[in-house]
Amino acid sequence: MMRNTILSSDRRRDPMNISIAIHGDAAASESPSLALRFARAAVAKGHRIHRVFFYHAGVALANSLVVQPQGERDIAEEWAAFARDHDVELAVCIAAALRRGVLSDDDAARYERGGSNVKPPFRIVGLGQWVDAVVASDRVVTFPA
Amino acid sequence: MSRRILFLVSHAPRRGALGAELLDELLIGAAFEQRVSLLFVGDGVYQLADGTGGSSARGLRALPTYDVTDVFVERAAVKARNLDAERFVIPARSLARPAIRRLIATQDVVVPD
Secondary structure (H helix, E strand, C coil): CHHHCCCCCCCCCCCCEEEEEECCCCCCCCHHHHHHHHHHHHHHCCCEEEEEEECHHHHHHHECCCCCCCCCCCHHHHHHHHHHHHCCEEEEEHHHHHHCCCCCHHHHHHCCCCCCCECCCCEEECCHHHHHHHHHCCEEEEECC | CCCEEEEEECCCCCCCCHHHHHHHHHHHHHHCCCEEEEEECHHHHHHHHCCCCCHHHHHHHHHHHHCCCCEEEEHHHHHHCCCCHHHCCCCCEEECHHHHHHHHHCCCEEEEC
């Protein structure tokens, strides 16, 4: 059951490599904001966020065409800033992104679409990068939609 | 390194591409030689009973082809919904709650749907 005590330090004092999966979009779910709180807490405790993997509706965070009303939180921008500050990789599943209209320059050219819309530093990657994160991390925490 | 990854399905089917995407993730895990398994709990058991060809039912039928055979289902959830396990789209081992707890405790990663 110690696996459930994700951040408690009594069993393990060593810093951990943690990967996060985000399955929901900020417009319809708390998944990205809860995950960000978790990531900030983990970093504050000395752990490292290895990779954040955006899947299902979560890929919408990488859509640079999304505009938040003035005065409302922009979770995607907060994730981008967090990634820059802590050298965290924001990985977006290509299949889920294509399905939801989030296209890199390469994809826009390949599928002959009018434009690309991936917000840096989000990066479009294959699903294999999720498995790679699972293998490389001490913990993987998923935030469902 | 091989990790034990459990995909935990608790939602009913017919959620657009979500069921198929979960199975994509599971199959990629299997293809990269991770020890994947699949557990249906609560309303998730309806995915096993979905004989009408939803996208997840089609994907589930393909699992044995990829040597994914560790498929489990919550016994009480099947009983509470009066479903017939004989008619599930793929065979699933029926587990009582304590066995489910033990299954989850042995995993490295649990992926909810």
